[in-house]
Amino acid sequence: MAFRPSSIVILTGAGISAESGVATFRDKGGIWSRVRIEDVATPQAFARDPDRVHDFYNERRAGLDSVAPNAAHLALARLEQEFTGDFLLVTQNIDDLHERAGSRKLIHMHGELAKALCLHCGQRNAWRDEMDTLTPCPTCSMGGGMRPDVVWFGEMPYEMDRISNRLQAADLFVSIGTSGTVYPAAGFVEEARSAGALTVELNLEPSAGHSHFHRSETGTASMLVPAFV
Numbered sequence: 001m002a003f004r005p006s007s008i009v010i011l012t013g014a015g016i017s018a019e020s021g022v023a024t025f026r027d028k029g030g031i032w033s034r035v036r037i038e039d040v041a042t043p044q045a046f047a048r049d050p051d052r053v054h055d056f057y058n059e060r061r062a063g064l065d066s067v068a069p070n071a072a073h074l075a076l077a078r079l080e081q082e083f084t085g086d087f088l089l090v091t092q093n094i095d096d097l098h099e100r101a102g103s104r105k106l107i108h109m110h111g112e113l114a115k116a117l118c119l120h121c122g123q124r125n126a127w128r129d130e131m132d133t134l135t136p137c138p139t140c141s142m143g144g145g146m147r148p149d150v151v152w153f154g155e156m157p158y159e160m161d162r163i164s165n166r167l168q169a170a171d172l173f174v175s176i177g178t179s180g181t182v183y184p185a186a187g188f189v190e191e192a193r194s195a196g197a198l199t200v201e202l203n204l205e206p207s208a209g210h211s212h213f214h215r216s217e218t219g220t221a222s223m224l225v226p227a228f229v
């Protein structure tokens with residue numbers, strides 16, 4: 001008899017956006033081979049040299065204008081629309097390609113490039129322009145407190161309680177385009193599996209945690225994801 005899930009959680013990482021032209025982190029020539037995490041993606045780096053951190057994210061934010069969703073993003077949006085059970089897409093990506101493909105039941109657990117967070121008033125505002133240390137907050141007008149709304153190393157990812165509840169209830173967990181090296185996302189497969197979910201990995205190569213998956217398929221996201229959906 002065919003397996004018919006009633007609750008699906010999908011986790012995506014940088015690999016799903018690679019064929020759209022967004023750089024991954026840990027592949028050959030990836031972002032973390034060009035810049036050090038300690039220099040641009042920690043709260044300490046931002047405290048030490050905010051201009052450097054702003055430059056890093058300003059450049060990546062500007063890059064969003066020249067990329068578009070690929071067949072994998074579109075297939076997940078179609079799955080969300082056609083699936084009648086509970087569906088949640090959790091992405092580690094800070095690009096907006098899932099939204100642009102049509103996904104709506106989506107959590108950006110590591111934040112969003114196209115948003116700014118004000119450290120004075122706590123407001124998260126949509127943000128497409130450059131940002132610097134003098135940029136005033138559109139909500140409270142205070143300067144000096146604006147930062148990219150991204151989750152840096154050592155910070156708590158967004159909506160962990162909601163994600164955990166959905167992992168506990170999932171009967172299918174699918175991980176797409178992630179190296180499985182950054183926690184807590186890297187632990188989702190074990191959480192879902194111990195709660196009874198079928199676990200599937202779709203990645204260019206077996207990830208760090210591939211042995212935790214019931215099924216692991218290798219290939220490009222634009223081929224594997226539409227076929228899987």
Ligand code: BV8
Binds near residue numbers: 014019025027204207
């Ligand atoms: C936290 C956002 C708790 C901004 C990112 C030891 C010391 C210190 C810390 C730790 C430690 N051990 C664990 C930690 C915690 C740490 C961590 O996991 N570190 C690792 C590196 C060891 N995690 C954290 O700090 C997290 N927070 O734990 O909070 C806490 C508790 C109390 C109080 C406070 C806090 C926060 C982590 C968030 C970090 N933010 N970035 C930005 O993007 O600039 S992480 C960064 O990695 C990105 O967000 C990225 O999404 C994420 C995951 O990477 P991937 O998406 O997997 O990308 P990667 O390049 O690695 O892999 C791509 C894959 O795609 C490859 O496998 C490749 O084969 C595949 N691929 C390529 N092309 C294709 C493809 N697949 C299919 N098709 C293709 N075409």
